[in-house]
Amino acid sequence: GEGDEKFFVDGEKFPSTFGTGSEDYIGYAWSAEPPFPTFDSAFACQPHVAFDGNGHTSVNRFHICDNVPFTTSFEGVLEKYKGNRWGGENYCLYDTISYWYQKAGQEDPYNYVPLGERVGYYSIP
Structure with missing residues (x-):
């Protein structure tokens, strides 16, 4: 496969x-050819893509209507078919962000990360 999304719920050994x-998961299979348009919809978007399709691209997928319930653990994976290198100087790097609901009055379990440590991290090593 290439970019297959896999969700492991509550310690599953094989994803449910x-x-x-990823083009089907995010909903941009129709925009994967030139001229590489940006798009937005209620639950997915591609707000930025390099003009030639080889560069920094941003895509988002929100699980609002199709949430994935879990009790003890959740692992979401996007397969990287060719690893980080795509030939020559082309790199394929992924990053993710998660949002969650927390009951009022509870303490945030994650430590604060200063802004300086959160920007510029996707540069090629």
Whole structure:
């Protein structure tokens, strides 16, 4: 596969969700050819893509209507078919962000990370 999304719920050894690829998961299979348009919809978007399709691209997928319930653990994976290198100087790096609901009055379990440590991290090593 290439870019298959896989969701492991509550310690599963094999994912209960095993998708067909990131372009289908995010909903941009129709925009994966030139002229590489940006798009937005209620639950997915591609707000930025390099003009030639080879560069920094941003995509988002929100699980609002199709949440993935779990009790003890959740692991979401996007397969990287060719690893970090795509030939020559082309790199493929992923990053993720998660949002969650927390009951009022509870303490945030994560330590604060200063802004300086959160920007510029996707530069090629």
